[in-house]
Amino acid sequence: MSLRDPGRTCLVTGASRGLGLELVRQYVADGWVVHACARDPASGALGEAIAASNGNIVPHVLDMMDPEAPARLAHDLRGMSLDLLINNAGVYGPPVQDLSGVDQQAWLDAFTVNSIAPVRLTLAFLPYLAKVKGKVVTITSRMGSIGDMMAGGYYAYRATKAAVNASLRAISIDVAAQNVTSVVMHPGWVRTDMGGKEAPLSPKESVTAMRKVISGVTLSDTGKFFNYDGEILPW
Numbered sequence: 617m618s619l620r621d622p623g624r625t626c627l628v629t630g631a632s633r634g635l636g637l638e639l640v641r642q643y644v645a646d647g648w649v650v651h652a653c654a655r656d657p658a659s660g661a662l663g664e665a666i667a668a669s670n671g672n673i674v675p676h677v678l679d680m681m682d683p684e685a686p687a688r689l690a691h692d693l694r695g696m697s698l699d700l701l702i703n704n705a706g707v708y709g710p711p712v713q714d715l716s717g718v719d720q721q722a723w724l725d726a727f728t729v730n731s732i733a734p735v736r737l738t739l740a741f742l743p744y745l746a747k748v749k750g751k752v753v754t755i756t757s758r759m760g761s762i763g764d765m766m767a768g769g770y771y772a773y774r775a776t777k778a779a780v781n782a783s784l785r786a787i788s789i790d791v792a793a794q795n796v797t798s799v800v801m802h803p804g805w806v807r808t809d810m811g812g813k814e815a816p817l818s819p820k821e822s823v824t825a826m827r828k829v830i831s832g833v834t835l836s837d838t839g840k841f842f843n844y845d846g847e848i849l850p851w
């Protein structure tokens with residue numbers, strides 16, 4: 617299936633760098649209007665991309681730690697139709713997450729960003745997605761899979777991703793009647809600030825592969841946990 621889908625509208629969180637910035641770049645290059653959400657969208661590489669986009673990248677300030685921010689953004693964008701919502705923003709969480717301990721407040725903050733905010737954003741934008749049989753893609757991690765867990769450690773990060781998986785799976789059941797498709801997706805191990813320099817995939821490779829999967833996903837796939845290459849992952 618062609619990736620070209622002109623005239624479509626998507627919203628991406630965590631657009632300032634890493635996978636989010638690459639998602640913005642690829643969708644806008646493909647003719648989409650991209651609502652790029654970041655804590656400081658005017659700065660850095662995202663600011664430059666916005667300036668060069670002829671208005672096709674629309675910046676929004678969005679802090680995933682702010683519980684009112686999703687509803688406020690949805691109110692600002694009232695009347696819109698949304699083909700694709702990508703919950704991408706995420707944090708690793710506490711610097712230490714092993715047998716020596718885990719910082720409680722850092723874990724709770726990671727839970728807010730990784731687990732609660734994507735749910736609140738999805739609910740806020742549901743009416744706009746339902747208008748056009750839209751899709752919600754939540755960037756999770758294979759590290760949140762309990763069925764696939766072969767190594768220890770990373771207690772907080774794993775838990776925040778397992779939690780968002782559970783919530784979005786439940787939402788996928790609730791929104792199917794509105795013809796909204798919701799899937800969660802592991803982007804692979806990617807060379808970003810979070811993934812580090814040793815990761816095998818570039819953001820371009822990961823996002824190109826994920827866009828192919830996203831483009832092919834239909835309502836019959838709702839509630840699935842995808843790898844970036846289309847493989848189905850265990851919960």
Ligand SMILES: NC(=O)c1ccc[n+]([C@@H]2O[C@H](COP(=O)([O-])OP(=O)(O)OC[C@H]3O[C@@H](n4cnc5c(N)ncnc54)[C@H](OP(=O)(O)O)[C@@H]3O)[C@@H](O)[C@H]2O)c1
Nearest residue numbers: 630632634635679680681705706757805806808809810811
């Ligand atoms: N890279 C990997 O190997 C890998 C593997 C599995 C899953 N993932 C997932 O993929 C997603 C993207 O990760 P990445 O690798 O691109 O990481 P990254 O380079 O560290 O980027 C994280 C993004 O999330 C944003 N963010 C963090 N806290 C935020 C907040 N409170 N409000 C708004 N935005 C916030 C950051 O914005 P600021 O610039 O403002 O901090 C940044 O845009 C995450 O959900 C991550 O868990 C990544």
